[in-house]
Amino acid sequence: MTKKELLDIIESLLEAINSLYAKGPTEEEKKEMDDLAEGLDQAQNKLVKLMIRENDAEYVGLTEKLAAVNSQIKDDLTALEGLRKLLDEVKQGVELITAIVKLVGVAAAA
Amino acid sequence: MRQKRRNHRFILLLLVFIVAFTACTTVSYKVPIGNYKEANTLVIENTRTIIKQANQVEREIYVDKQVRQHKPIDIKGIHTVELFSQDQLAARMKALDTIDAYGTLLLKIVNADAPQSIAETSGTVSKDVTNLLGMMAKLQGREDTDFKSAADPVAKLVSQVVGLAMKEEIREALNKAVEAGYEPMKKLIALLSEEVYGAYKRKRAQLLQKQRYLLDGYDAELKKGTSLREETLKRYAEQLKVELNKWEASAEANPDFMFDAMERAQVALLAYARSDKSQKDTDDFSYAMADYLARMKQVAASIKNLSPF
Numbered sequence: 001m002t003k004k005e006l007l008d009i010i011e012s013l014l015e016a017i018n019s020l021y022a023k024g025p026t027e028e029e030k031k032e033m034d035d036l037a038e039g040l041d042q043a044q045n046k047l048v049k050l051m052i053r054e055n056d057a058e059y060v061g062l063t064e065k066l067a068a069v070n071s072q073i074k075d076d077l078t079a080l081e082g083l084r085k086l087l088d089e090v091k092q093g094v095e096l097i098t099a100i101v102k103l104v105g106v107a108a109a110a
Numbered sequence: 111m112r113q114k115r116r117n118h119r120f121i122l123l124l125l126v127f128i129v130a131f132t133a134c135t136t137v138s139y140k141v142p143i144g145n146y147k148e149a150n151t152l153v154i155e156n157t158r159t160i161i162k163q164a165n166q167v168e169r170e171i172y173v174d175k176q177v178r179q180h181k182p183i184d185i186k187g188i189h190t191v192e193l194f195s196q197d198q199l200a201a202r203m204k205a206l207d208t209i210d211a212y213g214t215l216l217l218k219i220v221n222a223d224a225p226q227s228i229a230e231t232s233g234t235v236s237k238d239v240t241n242l243l244g245m246m247a248k249l250q251g252r253e254d255t256d257f258k259s260a261a262d263p264v265a266k267l268v269s270q271v272v273g274l275a276m277k278e279e280i281r282e283a284l285n286k287a288v289e290a291g292y293e294p295m296k297k298l299i300a301l302l303s304e305e306v307y308g309a310y311k312r313k314r315a316q317l318l319q320k321q322r323y324l325l326d327g328y329d330a331e332l333k334k335g336t337s338l339r340e341e342t343l344k345r346y347a348e349q350l351k352v353e354l355n356k357w358e359a360s361a362e363a364n365p366d367f368m369f370d371a372m373e374r375a376q377v378a379l380l381a382y383a384r385s386d387k388s389q390k391d392t393d394d395f396s397y398a399m400a401d402y403l404a405r406m407k408q409v410a411a412s413i414k415n416l417s418p419f
Contacts, residue, residue, distance in 0.1 A: 004304065007311045014318045021325045030326065037322065038175070044315055045168065048193055048308035055301045059201045062301070066208045066294040069287065073215040076283035080222045083276045094238040101245045 003051050010044045139220045139284060142382075142399035146375055147213040149399070152406040153372050154206050156413045157306055160365065161202050164309035165192040171316050178323055193309065202305070205298055212291055219284045222276075288383035295376050303369035310365050313416065317357050324350045356416070363412040367405065375402040 017037050025033060168191040176183045194202070328346035331338050378398035385391035 004307055007308060011311055011314055011318075014315060018318055018322050018325065021322050021329075024329050024332075037319070041171065041175075041315055041319070044311065045171075045191055045193070048305075048312060051308050052193060052198055052305055055305060056198060056201065058297070058301055059205050062294045062298045063201070063205045063208050066205075066212055066291065066298065069290045069294065070208065070211050070215055072290065073212075073219065073283070073287045076279075076286070077215070077218055077222065080219070080276065080279055080283065083279055084222075087276065091234060091238065094242055098238060098242045098245065101242060105245060105248065 003047060006047060007044060010040050010047070013040050142396045143216055143220045143284075145399040145403040146379065147217045149375065149403040149406040150209065150213040150372070152403075152410045153368050154210050156365075156368065156410055157302055158203065158206055160306050160309050160313075160413070161194065161199065164312065165194055167309070167313050167316050168192050171312070171319060174319060174323065193312070202302070205302070209295065209298060212295065216284065216287055216291075219280060219287060222280050222283075285383045288379050292376060292380045296373065299369055299373050299376070303365065303373075306365040306369070310360075310363070314357075314360055317353060317360060320353050321350065321357065324353060359412065360416055363409065363416045365409075365413075368409045371402050371405045371409075375399065378402075 014037060017033050017040075020033060021030070169188050172188055172191045173183055175181075176187075324346055328343065328350065331342050331346060375398060378395055382391055382395035385395075
């Protein structure tokens with residue numbers, strides 16, 4: 001049985017207590033139901049706290065692993081930026097050659 | 111000679127096809143990745159809210175119980191029932207920040223080929239090369255029509271080759287990021303899912319506690335017989351109706367819907383990254399991400415209604 005299933009069972013029991021409450025129990029029965037609900041409530045609270053504590057160590061490792069992936073993506077984005085710059089450089093190179101060819105044309109015409 | 115010209119045309123057509131195909135595959139990522147990021151943000155926001163308010167729920171359960179049992183409210187007692195310590199909260203918030211950053215970075219990759227930066231620059235380069243070749247042809251005393259047929263394909267190729275290199279890099283970067291992110295994302299989703307489900311069940315326990323106390327109050331008033339106060343009875347009944355409605359609505363705010371959808375989105379993302387990117391693959395991927403976003407919007411609205419969540 002998983003912890004999640006246990007949480008569901010506790011909830012079902014709390015629901016059942018509420019149904020009994022709606023039937024107008026005697027003071028003695030009410031006291032018993034209160035005690036039962038209190039116990040279930042505490043058990044559920046402790047179970048969730050246990051789940052959280054058990055996960056603590058895993059969070060650190062997994063967060064670091066995903067942060068490393070993010071860091072790799074940032075490097076790839078920098079490389080893409082480099083390619084974009086290359087495109088700009090090609091553009092500038094073509095403009096420069098165009099200017100030279102223009103000059104050569106002017107010189108030839110003269 | 112004719113055969114040579116045919117070969118040139120074929121190579122040119124092939125290159126244009128490759129460029130067009132690569133452009134499609136990166137463009138096809140954009141909208142679904144945008145949906146993925148938006149849906150992830152909703153999951154993250156709601157998870158943050160639920161985790162942050164989990165301690166508040168526990169404090170309220172404790173205080174209400176003490177009041178009902180006529181017991182003193184002990185501040186130390188309040189802290190022992192809280193679910194998360196400050197360090198535990200910080201670790202969860204950091205994990206959520208990292209998940210959020212992952213989605214943001216994926217979106218940045220697909221937007222790295224923004225039209226103004228690639229298509230426009232490529233277009234300008236293409237025109238510049240055409241002009242340059244035109245000038246060179248004039249210098250050599252050749253006719254403009256001769257030059258045009260020779261220059262246009264060359265000009266296109268120069269810009270397309272650089273554009274192609276960039277689009278290929280984008281696709282590779284995205285595939286790599288999806289592949290590397292899959293495992294840590296899947297495991298983090300599982301951890302968060304378990305804890306948030308626990309916090310959700312505690313919220314439901316609080317709703318049941320409120321119902322029980324109201325039922326008891328109503329019953330106690332009813333047992334007063336002739337001295338019962340009609341107003342008090344009605345007040346209990348009205349509050350009970352509100353609580354019962356909240357209980358019913360809380361079923362739709364089950365965080366399992368949220369994390370199941372998030373996990374399925376990860377699987378779809380990985381499947382698409384590994385696929386041939388056929389039209390069917392693209393359609394399936396787009397549908398999966400649109401569905402993920404739609405589901406998240408629905409669950410987010412239900413969780414908002416579950417105050418203090």
